[in-house]
Amino acid sequence: MPELPEVESFRRQIEEAIRGKTVKDVEVRPDSIVFCGESPAKVKKVFLGQKVKECKRKGKYLWLELDQKPWPVFHLGMKGFYVIAKEKPLPSAKSVKLVLEMNDGTFFVFKDPRRFGRVFLMDDPLAEKPIGYLGADVHTELPSVQELKELIGHKKAPIKSALLNQETLAGIGNWMADEILFQSGIDPHRRCCDLTPIEIKRIHSKIRSVTTLSVDAGADDSRYPASWIFHHRWGKKAGKISTGEKIKHSVVGGRTTAWVPAKQK
DNA sequence: CTCAGTGTTCAGTG
DNA sequence: TCACTGAACACTGA
Numbered sequence: 001m002p003e004l005p006e007v008e009s010f011r012r013q014i015e016e017a018i019r020g021k022t023v024k025d026v027e028v029r030p031d032s033i034v035f036c037g038e039s040p041a042k043v044k045k046v047f048l049g050q051k052v053k054e055c056k057r058k059g060k061y062l063w064l065e066l067d068q069k070p071w072p073v074f075h076l077g078m079k080g081f082y083v084i085a086k087e088k089p090l091p092s093a094k095s096v097k098l099v100l101e102m103n104d105g106t107f108f109v110f111k112d113p114r115r116f117g118r119v120f121l122m123d124d125p126l127a128e129k130p131i132g133y134l135g136a137d138v139h140t141e142l143p144s145v146q147e148l149k150e151l152i153g154h155k156k157a158p159i160k161s162a163l164l165n166q167e168t169l170a171g172i173g174n175w176m177a178d179e180i181l182f183q184s185g186i187d188p189h190r191r192c193c194d195l196t197p198i199e200i201k202r203i204h205s206k207i208r209s210v211t212t213l214s215v216d217a218g219a220d221d222s223r224y225p226a227s228w229i230f231h232h233r234w235g236k237k238a239g240k241i242s243t244g245e246k247i248k249h250s251v252v253g254g255r256t257t258a259w260v261p262a263k264q265k
Numbered sequence: 266c267t268c269a270g271t272g273t274t275c276a277g278t279g
Numbered sequence: 280t281c282a283c284t285g286a287a288c289a290c291t292g293a
Contacts, residue, residue, distance in 0.1 A: 002271065002272085003271050003272095005271095006271075060271095060272080075272085075273085076271095076272090077272060077273080078270065078271070078272055078273095079270090079271090114270090116272060116273080117272095118273090130273085164272090166272090166273085173271050173272070174270085174271055174272080175271050176271080255270090255271095255272090256269075256270075
């Protein structure tokens with residue numbers, strides 16, 4: 001689920017559901033991996049009795065600003081998600097990591113079936129380790145074309161790897177990178193330093209449009225334009241885009257990559 | 266039964 | 280030292 005559009009969409013739902021409310025009860029399901037070694041008791045103490053002032057995001061990280069620090073910072077990993085509910089999850093509910101009961105009876109639930117997600121406790125999320133090293137957020141602080149050129153123009157890595165690198169730009173994941181390069185008409189294997197200024201300009205424009213469109217669609221992929229490769233990239237057998245050209249799959253930047261050789265040079 | 270996957274980190278290489 | 284690559288991590292579903 002979680003690339004920038006999905007995380008931004010969760011952020012908005014979370015603000016809507018629990019902003020300004022106070023945490024009345026906390027259930028932490030012990031998991032030293034997801035909670036980075038913090039004890040359940042400590043995690044519980046961070047939330048209990050605190051008012052949620054804001055829910056913020058940078059790249060794929062999201063955090064709650066509470067009355068007191070430290071603040072909880074979440075990363076959804078590959079399969080993590082949040083649920084806003086009116087009822088408490090049953091003890092038997094699988095992959096639940098954290099449940100917050102707010103003072104109005106709303107429940108905030110964090111689930112992570114694959115345990116690649118993380119919860120960190122931080123005093124200054126924007127300055128500290130993972131988030132502090134992120135590049136500019138492609139939704140809220142997209143660099144100019146010129147800045148993008150300076151950021152990637154000299155790199156020897158494939159353009160797809162550069163787009164996936166969160167220290168270069170924050171928020172793009174596997175499907176977004178493929179979508180951006182598909183719409184830019186650029187082969188994902190191309191080295192950054194071989195791209196022309198015109199091509200970098202095209203990539204810049206598509207970073208903006210793919211991000212904006214998917215965020216505006218609330219990360220509901222059924223609302224993404226029918227022309228997007230997104231709708232066809234997973235059917236690995238005989239995959240074709242809407243105009244009939246064949247989709248090829250290869251590995252770039254360590255990730256499965258879907259691209260259309262007939263359209264991407 | 267085996268393998269890939271909407272991600273990140275870290276050891277290893279040049 | 281730096282840029283880059285590939286494996287490891289944990290678990291589910293095809």
